[in-house]
Amino acid sequence: MFGEYGIFCDKNIFALICDNKLFIKPTNAGRDFIGSVVEAPPYTGAKLSFLIEDKLEDRECLSQLVKITVQELPGPKPKKQKK
DSSP states (O other), rough: OSSSEEETTEEEEEEETTTTEEEHHHHHOOOOOOOSSOEOOTTTTOOEEEEEEETTOOOHHHHHHHEEEEEHOOOOOOOOOOO
16 A cells, blocks of 8 residues: 555554654644644655654653544444455
8 A cells, every 4th residue: 555554553543654754643632732743744645644753752642642543533444345
């Protein structure tokens, strides 16, 4: 698909690692938590995501952001039945 790594929680993708950078799906609660957020596409043609650079070493902050993001994201889309 995009050639890098996807990070899942409960069958729902919430982050990507592309070019050794962490991108987390944007949510309103995540934006409020981060404050001054940097958004960038993880790969050409992708939607904007939160680019996490300065908080990578802050385990507690990153963990809280992941929890907030996962709670706000909708559940995974049901797969189409093969005919």
